Amino acid sequence: MRGAGRFLGDAVLSLAAFGGFVCVVLVVLAFAFNVSLIMFKTGSMGPTIPAGSLAVVREIPAPEIRVGDVLTVDRPAALPITHRVTSVGGGPSNAERVITMKGDANEAEDPAPYTVSSVRIVMGSIPNLAYGVVWLSSPWVLALLTLGASALVTWAFWPRETSGRDETSDGDQVRVPGQPENGSQASLVFLVVPLTLGFALSAPPQAATEEVVASGHLRLTAIGDHAAMAHLAPGEPVQWQVGVAAVESGPGVVRIELLGKGNAGLGLHAAIRSCDRRWVEGTCAGGADRVQVGGPVAVDGTKRQLTTMPVAEERWLLFDLWLPADGTPDAAGGPVHLQVHASGSGDDVTTSPGLVGPLAPTGTNPLLALFAAVGSVGLGLALAGAARWRGKRNR
Known part of the structure; x- marks a missing residue:
């Protein structure tokens, strides 16, 4: 049973480390290559991109726009729109283009052309993944994630009585009581914290x-x-x-x-x-x-x-x-x-x-989520540290 528990714990730590690594990579890509995520709430781009899809977009300058590209265009005094380009023409300057767009599921093109200097091009999409993002952005889910991170850190750093090893005079290895295992703790601290913060800082999307x-x-x-x-x-x-x-x-x-x-x-x-x-x-x-x-x-x-x-x-x-x-x-x-x-x-x-009006936010407060994430990991470390200190006093 102890071996099975150790195997399960290592698997959870490895999964958390991988998730944290993915979060770090996504943050680097977002800043280095202007990559971000968008969610499709309607089916105007169906069946190519159905409602509920999560898409990866990258900002590009207007001269790189081509007919057939699926672009997200910002509009003054209106929400951004994501449709397929049907024509590209010259703009008021060399850095601008005038484009027309149409949703794949729409009968007609958008009513007016768009003059743009930069847009976001859809690089790929995954159906139904937006619903998962909405679920993860729930305050209840965020609370469970932070509590889970606290429990995981506490478990990883909790002192084990039979975890150390030493050698006898004849070369055999024996366990030394009171020496904790720290095999994957460094990677846990480095990676589970970004994972927790990544979930905690995810803002809930607008829900019509x-x-x-x-x-x-x-x-x-x-x-x-x-x-x-x-x-x-x-x-x-x-x-x-x-x-x-x-x-x-x-x-x-x-x-x-x-x-x-x-x-x-x-x-x-x-x-x-x-x-x-x-x-x-x-x-x-x-x-x-x-x-x-x-x-x-x-x-x-x-x-x-x-x-x-x-x-x-x-x-x-x-x-x-x-x-x-x-x-x-x-x-x-x-x-x-x-x-x-x-x-x-x-x-x-x-x-x-x-x-x-500009009332108090009704959804998740990202700043409070940040403090909750950091606090949960800090609480886990504090509990494990207190247990170590108490164990040393009792020896």
Whole structure:
């Protein structure tokens, strides 16, 4: 039993060391070659890259772009988009290119070309691995990882009473009580710590939720990440999508309005576009209409009309919400509350993304996770050291 336990312990240590080595290599690659990871939440690139895939991307300059490349492009006042290049043209300067892109699963190209100086090219992807990253980023999983690291370090450094060896006068080896084994401890300290920190510092990805609010004749479908909207960072836009449809078709018009109330000191901005079908990664396959150019959101509690539509049609509004990058939001005044109202056919229905603003983070705090990881390893070393000290006193 003791031999089996030692074998199992060595196997766990070797696995942890390998995982730590992989973490170190990934960090070096990320800094040296501008390599990073992205997750696909939608299926616009299916079946080549299905939803839930984890992809490795590398930053390249625009002159290296070729038709057929799958690229991630950053967009002003919108989320990045990852599609396949369909054409490449000259840009305003030698370092820039004008490209068009299309999702493999989309019927049409993206509505407008992109002028870029650098992009991120997809080097490879693994289906369904993004779900594993989401699971590992759970606060409960991170807590178990840090506790496991503490237990592993404690076990590795705990003094063994029958672990040392010495030689007798006739050359035979005998065990010497009280001398601990330290065979793989150096590699454990060097590698399990980066492994633990790598998991602890992994930030949870944004998770969009879909909510349907229906009444007698109207239905609103809201899609967005409530946690991201409740913790806006200056200059980093977050998208919120609202679909408006009538349950029963017939004559008449549906009026769509926006109401904002709350802290004007946040400087919340919004750009609103309309599509006749659901948006896919910020793209409208049928062509989009601009409802409101990017600008400050009125927060005086007054309903303002955005658009109207016939009862027999659908409208999908895409809101790009952000705080100005060059300003300092006044978070002391509280958040902003947004509501979308649809009225028509003698009915009225409302949906909301909840509170919008730079509130306290609702997910994992990377700094706290860092302290937890370091503290767990330190606790394991302290417990093992205390056991060694006590053993020496009792001899």
